[in-house]
Amino acid sequence: VGVNKPAGMSSHDVVNRCRSIFGERRVGHTGTLDPMATGVLPICVGPATRLGAYLTGHDKRYRVSIAFGAGTDTDDAAGTVVRTGEVPDRVLDPEFAAAFVASLVGRRKQMPPAYSAIKVNGKKSYEAARAGNIIDLAPRDIEVYDARLLGVHEGDGEELPSWDVSFEVSKGTYIRSLARDAGVALGCPAHVAALERTELGLLTLEECVSLETLADLKDRAALDPVRLLGVRFSYAQGDLAKKVANGAQLPAAELPLFERRRTTSAIEMCACTAGVRESCEPPRDGELVAVLTDNKLVALYAYDEGRARFETRCVFTNGGVSWQRYI
Numbered sequence: 494v495g496v497n498k499p500a501g502m503s504s505h506d507v508v509n510r511c512r513s514i515f516g517e518r519r520v521g522h523t524g525t526l527d528p529m530a531t532g533v534l535p536i537c538v539g540p541a542t543r544l545g546a547y548l549t550g551h552d553k554r555y556r557v558s559i560a561f562g563a564g565t566d567t568d569d570a571a572g573t574v575v576r577t578g579e580v581p582d583r584v585l586d587p588e589f590a591a592a593f594v595a596s597l598v599g600r601r602k603q604m605p606p607a608y609s610a611i612k613v614n615g616k617k618s619y620e621a622a623r624a625g626n627i628i629d630l631a632p633r634d635i636e637v638y639d640a641r642l643l644g645v646h647e648g649d650g651e652e653l654p655s656w657d658v659s660f661e662v663s664k665g666t667y668i669r670s671l672a673r674d675a676g677v678a679l680g681c682p683a684h685v686a687a688l689e690r691t692e693l694g695l696l697t698l699e700e701c702v703s704l705e706t707l708a709d710l711k712d713r714a715a716l717d718p719v720r721l722l723g724v725r726f727s728y729a730q731g732d733l734a735k736k737v738a739n740g741a742q743l744p745a746a747e748l749p750l751f752e753r754r755r756t757t758s759a760i761e762m763c764a765c766t767a768g769v770r771e772s773c774e775p776p777r778d779g780e781l782v783a784v785l786t787d788n789k790l791v792a793l794y795a796y797d798e799g800r801a802r803f804e805t806r807c808v809f810t811n812g813g814v815s816w817q818r819y820i
Contacts, residue, residue: 494714495701498526498534507704511536514708523548524693527669529571532690533698535721540809544718547781547793547807550664551694552638557660557685559672560653564682568606568669578681580654591642593679594658597671598640602632606669635666655686695721718790719783725750725772726783734786740805743794745776748784748803781806 498507504525512520519542523535532555537545561580565572583589639661648654660668669685676683691698702714719726727748729737736743750772776782778798784791794803 494536494538494707495696495716496534496536496707497698497701497703498531499704500529500531503528504534507534508536510704511538511707514704514711515539521545524551524553524690526690527569527571527688529569529685530688530690532688533693533696533701534690535693535696541718543807543809544722544793547722548694552661552663552692553666553690553694554659554661554692555668556643556689556691557658557668557672558655558687559658559675559683560655560686561676561679561681561683562648562653563684564673564676565684567684568667568673569685570687572684576682580681581679584656584679584681585645585647585654587642587645590645590656593675594640594642594656597660597675598637600634600636603635603667603670603674604632605667606673633665636663637666637671638662653686659691661692695723719785720753722781722783724781724783724793725752725776726785727751729784729786729791734791737784737786737792737805738808738810740792740808742800742805743803745796745801745803748776748782748794750774750776750782776803 494511496507496511498504502510504522506528508520508522512518515538517539519539521537521542523537523545524533526532526534535548537548560570561584562577563574564576564578566575567573637660639659641659643657643659646652646655646657660666660671662668662671668688672683672685689698696716700716702710707714727750729748733743733747736747751769752772754768754770776796776798778796780796782794782796782803784794789809791809792805793807795806796802797804
């Protein structure tokens with residue numbers, strides 16, 4: 494399912510709530526959000542937890558409010574203010590702000606926040622930071638694909654001047670670090686005042702539900718994992734289904750590939766039904782493919798071009814994963 498995470502809950506808190514809602518211990522998420530952040534949080538339930546490894550590492554979209562004039566130890570509003578400074582007049586100039594935000598597009602090295610879940614020598618950085626220790630974090634390669642200014646707010650006596658910005662970024666990008674570094678470049682401290690994730694891979698905010706709605710809908714809030722995986726797929730029946738259930742390696746000719754027609758998520762159905770066509774492209778080396786039997790996801794295969802065959806990566810026992818309880 495896709496959960497619209499509320500502010501004030503950790504991603505693990507949401508997982509625990511979903512365990513209670515579904516009466517299922519096997520629950521996990523595929524993209525951590527900070528407690529103060531809101532928005533898209535994919536949750537895998539039951540057998541679908543085995544898909545977690547294939548649903549991570551996707552690009553993301555965010556809407557963020559960057560506040561200027563104060564920096565915090567966590568680089569967001571949940572932290573303690575550790576420095577303040579005057580906000581240059583140019584920060585409040587919409588034309589300058591739009592040009593600066595647009596200049597953030599591209600590849601760069603980024604230093605993660607001290608308060609992050611990155612592990613060094615087996616210890617999480619935020620745990621060390623809370624204990625008053627500093628972990629030497631290494632810069633990471635990230636890419637900002639799109640950055641747009643949505644608005645400039647001058648602030649008042651109670652609120653700091655701020656920018657509303659939309660970002661599309663690669664995996665591993667910290668929006669808190671983008672805000673912090675923007676302040677450094679502009680000559681004044683800055684931090685994230687509010688953050689909402691609007692997309693993670695192929696999952697959008699419009700498809701996500703609140704925890705209250707999820708408690709009411711339960712399985713009816715399920716999403717199609719084949720679409721979220723973004724992979725081509727094949728159908729297996731009869732003897733072929735038995736081979737798949739046993740994890741057999743399959744010649745390329747035994748798994749003709751299908752793909753979804755281009756459409757919007759609002760009108761899409763399960764990959765097993767409408768909006769499907771046979772693919773004209775041959776399988777690519779290393780390509781991940783989903784196999785469906787009786788409207789259930791029963792296995793994931795990867796193509797080995799050198800051997801001209803599909804090799805199993807994940808087989809779902811007990812009848813597979815029904816689309817009524819996907820992800």
